[in-house]
Structure formats: C-alpha cells, structure tokens
Amino acid sequence: MDAIKTAQLTKYYGQVRGIESLDLTVEEGDFFGFIGPNGAGKSTTIRTLLGLIAPSSGSAKVLGMDIGRQREAILKEVAYLPSESAFYPGLRGRDMIALSARLRGRDCAAEADRLCQRLQLDPSKKADTLSFGNKKKLAIVCALQSQPRLLILDEPTGGLDPLMQREFFEILKERHESGATIFLSSHILSEVQRYCSRAAVIRAGELIACDRVESLAKSSARRIVIHGQADLSPLSGLRQLEESEGVISFLYSGEMQPLLAVLSTGQIQDLSVTEPDLEEIFMHFYEKEADPS
Amino acid sequence: MTVFLHELRQGRKAFCIWTGAIGFFLAVCVFIFPEMKGEMDALSDTFASMGSFTAAFGMDRLNFGTLIGYYTIECGNVLGLAGAFFAALTGAGLLAKEERGRTADFLLTHPISRRRVISEKLLTLLTEISVLNLVIFLLALGSIAAIGESIPFKDIAHLHLAYYLLQLELGAICFGLSAFLRRGSAGVGLGLAGLTYMMNIIANIAPSVEFLKYITPYAFCDGASIVGEGKLDMIKVGIGLVLGALGIAAAYWKYENKDINQ
Numbered sequence: 001m002d003a004i005k006t007a008q009l010t011k012y013y014g015q016v017r018g019i020e021s022l023d024l025t026v027e028e029g030d031f032f033g034f035i036g037p038n039g040a041g042k043s044t045t046i047r048t049l050l051g052l053i054a055p056s057s058g059s060a061k062v063l064g065m066d067i068g069r070q071r072e073a074i075l076k077e078v079a080y081l082p083s084e085s086a087f088y089p090g091l092r093g094r095d096m097i098a099l100s101a102r103l104r105g106r107d108c109a110a111e112a113d114r115l116c117q118r119l120q121l122d123p124s125k126k127a128d129t130l131s132f133g134n135k136k137k138l139a140i141v142c143a144l145q146s147q148p149r150l151l152i153l154d155e156p157t158g159g160l161d162p163l164m165q166r167e168f169f170e171i172l173k174e175r176h177e178s179g180a181t182i183f184l185s186s187h188i189l190s191e192v193q194r195y196c197s198r199a200a201v202i203r204a205g206e207l208i209a210c211d212r213v214e215s216l217a218k219s220s221a222r223r224i225v226i227h228g229q230a231d232l233s234p235l236s237g238l239r240q241l242e243e244s245e246g247v248i249s250f251l252y253s254g255e256m257q258p259l260l261a262v263l264s265t266g267q268i269q270d271l272s273v274t275e276p277d278l279e280e281i282f283m284h285f286y287e288k289e290a291d292p293s
Numbered sequence: 294m295t296v297f298l299h300e301l302r303q304g305r306k307a308f309c310i311w312t313g314a315i316g317f318f319l320a321v322c323v324f325i326f327p328e329m330k331g332e333m334d335a336l337s338d339t340f341a342s343m344g345s346f347t348a349a350f351g352m353d354r355l356n357f358g359t360l361i362g363y364y365t366i367e368c369g370n371v372l373g374l375a376g377a378f379f380a381a382l383t384g385a386g387l388l389a390k391e392e393r394g395r396t397a398d399f400l401l402t403h404p405i406s407r408r409r410v411i412s413e414k415l416l417t418l419l420t421e422i423s424v425l426n427l428v429i430f431l432l433a434l435g436s437i438a439a440i441g442e443s444i445p446f447k448d449i450a451h452l453h454l455a456y457y458l459l460q461l462e463l464g465a466i467c468f469g470l471s472a473f474l475r476r477g478s479a480g481v482g483l484g485l486a487g488l489t490y491m492m493n494i495i496a497n498i499a500p501s502v503e504f505l506k507y508i509t510p511y512a513f514c515d516g517a518s519i520v521g522e523g524k525l526d527m528i529k530v531g532i533g534l535v536l537g538a539l540g541i542a543a544a545y546w547k548y549e550n551k552d553i554n555q
Binding site: 043047051053086090103 | 395398399404552553
C-alpha cells in the first residue's frame, strides 16, 4: 500500500502558488526525504496531507484514505512533528504529553517515559519556558509516543544538538525497522542522504525529481577535480567551474570520452572523478530553475 | 471530552477571577443597601430629575428605596457589564487562541474532528457562563438573606435569567466571530459588549432609534420592565437566541472549513 499518494495536488493561497499539480508517491515502509528550500511548497504539502489546509484541486490519500473525507481516521495512524512547536501556556511537559495521548485515546505513558529518558528531557518543566531544543524534544515525545504507522516530520532536527540528532535518528531507524513509514522534510541534505532510502525534490511548488537517493546521485553529473592545467573550452555540460592555484573543479554531465580526450592534451598531475553529494544535486536542480536553457 | 476538560483547566484562573470579582461587587452592593436605604428617597428624587439620563437607565420607573429597585440598577451595572465582558472575552478567545498561540497545529493533527473541537469548546463556554451565573445567583440570594431583607425571588430570578441569556447570546456571537479571527479577538469581544450596551442606552434616550432594542440583548434585560411586568420580553429574548444560534452556526461553518496557516 502507498503511505502517501497525491494526484495533481494543487494549493493556491488566493493568487499565490503553494503547490502545483503535485504527483507524489511514498510507499509504506519508506524512509522518505522531501527536499526543497523555503517557499518551495514542503510545508504546504505536509499541511494539506494532514488536513490543516484544503487543496485547491487534485486529490491525496494517506494510508489509502482520502484526506478530505477520512481525516480523523488518517490522524489515528499518523503523527506529525512540526518545524516549530507551540504548547499551551502553563502546562508542564508531562501535561502536554498526557494531553496528546488522551487526544489519541491511548495510554502511552511507558513509551513516553522511555523517549524522555533517551532524549534526556525533563517533562516536569513548564512547556512554554523550555529552550527551543527542549521544545523540539517535547514535540518528538508527543509525536512518537503513540507508535504511529506514518511519521510526518517537518525539519525535525532544528534546535537539537548533534548528539541528540544522532539519538533522534536512531529512534527513527528503530521505528522504521519495526515497519513505520517516515516522511521527512529537510534542508539538511546530508541527513537525507544518510538516512533516507528515497527522496523527492520540490521546486517552486512542483515536484522535479523523485527516486531512490542513490539513483538521484547517480543520475546526475560527476564532480571532476584536476590538479594541473587543461583547456576545457571544447567541452559542453560543465557547471560550477572553479579554478584556483592549479586546481580545477567542476561538475560534468557529458560523455566521458570527450572529457578524457581533452584531459589527455593537458598537463595533469592528479585527477579525481566522484559522485556528487546530494547537496550538489540539489544545487543542480535549482540552477536549472535559474537557467532553464 | 478531552478538549472540554482541557479548556476548563486552561480557563480556570480567569473564570475564578471573574466570578470572584463579580460576586464580590454584587455582594458589596447588597451589603451597603441597609445603610443607603434611609437616603434613598432623596436619591430617588435626584435620579428622577436627571432628564434623559434617568430614562437611559430606567431609573424613572424604579423605586430606589426598595431592595428590588436598588438591586435592579446595581445588578444591571455589575452583572450586566462585567458578566457580558466575561462572556464576550471567553467566547471570542476560544477558537482564535489556537491560531494566535500556534497550538492549532498540535490540536488539529490529533485524531479529533474539527466539529468535535468546536462542540467541546462551545460546551466549555456554556458551562463557564452557567456556573458563573449560578454562583452569582446563589451569592445574591445569600447576601440579601444576610442583611435581613425578604428575598423577592421571582424578580431576582427573572433579572438573573435575563442577564444569563444576555451572556449566552453575546458569548455565542463572539464564539462565531472567534472562528474568523486569529488576532484581536479580545478587542472584538469587549467592543461588541460595549457597543450593545451603548445601543441600549441610546435607544432608551432617543425614540427615533428604538429599533436598536431589537438588536441589543440589553433591551430584554431592562430591569424596570422585568420588575414592572413580572416577565421577560420573549420577542426580544427570541431574537437574541436566534442571533446567538447564528453565531454558533457561523462558528461551525467557518472553522470546519478553515485553512489553518502557519
């Protein structure tokens, strides 16, 4: 079953575009990364899937259920971690955790205690006085305590220190191994590359790529670094060309034979050809927007 | 009933302060009546000669020398204004505060329908207004008994019922407005309560705008008419209940379909 499936999903805020004709499929059991800069439409997509905002057109199903007609049934199986969490004034952390559990009609006390210990969160403090990082931890406990089938996480690691980020991803990996689907929006491409099996890139409200993370990396250019000198002008398919102190670096998406021919006429001391990381791929997709030709 | 209990807990401090303050001032007014009783004849003459102002507050039809005449004016000022402010503030904040405090994302991403959220918040409003009025009513009866006056139960009950209905109407209208608002709900609530109060005063002074009495809920709380006729004006009460029902319907219509933006 698909955990998330959208068909031509569109959301406009008046005349302003949110997302446009989004066709996205996340299979159940995926650890899925959703990549895009601010304003690309990540949060709009997530908020539409959760029923916080209604789509202008198109449709979407979460765990096989329609987001418009079966919102309550969907939310029984889904937990959401917002990028910035807000809590009711005057309530302690443990009150917020208990409120979240009661709203789900479940007793999650044991799992909540376990998560608090792992994340080193003191739930006896007033929620609205917690630091940004501790608010994030509290929101994580609220979201994860109910053992949901689908976790929707919007920029989940903001505010967490590196140790906590690692612990958080360990928890996510455990949940994923026990069958949960993870849908994670992020700016931090390294964490998507490290933890996600599949990813989608959204640009200006439109989905521009969706594949396995390895395939996304392989389908793109190679990072070429040359120590020495060579005349690269006959080559096409070069991007991000940088030269400094005898080192030439560029992304190359053309055929290898012309590259080797050009390099053989130059003075090359060293050469490396590597797969670009997701960050470079991301930039590649966004450069396309700036220069569609 | 999770949202209902949560809202009661969230609002308990404000509820206790409003109930305590209204109850305190109402009881003080009753307790000073024996001292003022002897001076009331002179006061009644003074009030009766204040022209439009006298009519505006219905003082031309009430005898300040009697407990019920005195209580009607005092009750109108204390319960009529403060009770209305409480109802309007509470109603106007219940839905809007979720977006204002950015807790709407937390609440509405749990498996609870928006209809249920609205219903439980509405139940909170009705419960708080009902309990406040019951406490105030019992306190009023107790205070009158404590100063050794006989209790004009029917008139007191009618007066309190009228102000209870006024609070329900204003609370319900503000609850409806709350669904449309994100910020400024307190100002809207207080403004509406003050505006309807002023509308009643103006309608009492100027016959040309007497139609305002069919809009403002203060019209069916006119103590002089309630005491004089021994009943509430059910036409005005009916209009008020319809307006309140429209407010509640608006809350469901708007909030069930509202986009909750960041």
